[in-house]
Amino acid sequence: MSSVFDQIISKEIPADIIYETEICLAFRDINPKAPEHILIIPKKPITKLSEAKPEDLQLLGQLMLAVGEVARILHVDEEGFRVIINNGRNAGQTVFHLHLHLLAGRRFDWPGL
Ligand code: AMP
Numbered sequence: 001m002s003s004v005f006d007q008i009i010s011k012e013i014p015a016d017i018i019y020e021t022e023i024c025l026a027f028r029d030i031n032p033k034a035p036e037h038i039l040i041i042p043k044k045p046i047t048k049l050s051e052a053k054p055e056d057l058q059l060l061g062q063l064m065l066a067v068g069e070v071a072r073i074l075h076v077d078e079e080g081f082r083v084i085i086n087n088g089r090n091a092g093q094t095v096f097h098l099h100l101h102l103l104a105g106r107r108f109d110w111p112g113l
Contacts, residue, residue, distance in 0.1 A: 002045070003045075003095050008025065008041075015027035018038060018070065018074075019040075021066070023044070024042050024062060026038050026041075026066060027039055036105040038102040039102075040100040046098040047097065047098065048088060049085050049087045071102065074104060076105065082102075083100055083101065
């Protein structure tokens with residue numbers, strides 16, 4: 001089933017894209033929970049982390065490396081940031097296309113936000 005993120009990947013709907021490669025896209029969250037709130041998504045439509053397969057191993061690594069790239073673009077790599085993946089209903093996942101939240105620009109409690 002396609003999600004709103006598929007439409008962002010295909011540029012059918014606009015997004016504030018800050019980083020893009022052949023395999024992933026990073027754009028600003030429409031409802032930010034921190035001064036900087038970026039979503040990093042694979043272009044491949046994996047619904048959630050627990051649906052990733054062994055053949056997605058390299059892709060998952062590339063998404064992790066994309067986090068660092070985005071943090072450097074935002075200049076938050078030194079001060080720090082938080083990365084969150086909501087997986088499924090109990091975690092509050094609302095968009096069923098794998099995405100990493102990168103939150104930055106303030107301090108975060110642990111656990112919690
Ligand atoms: P999650 O709750 O982990 O599934 O996160 C989904 C995120 O997508 C939420 O933080 C939403 O604010 C965000 N979101 C939903 N639609 C859009 C959109 N069109 N552009 C940017 N972010 C979006």
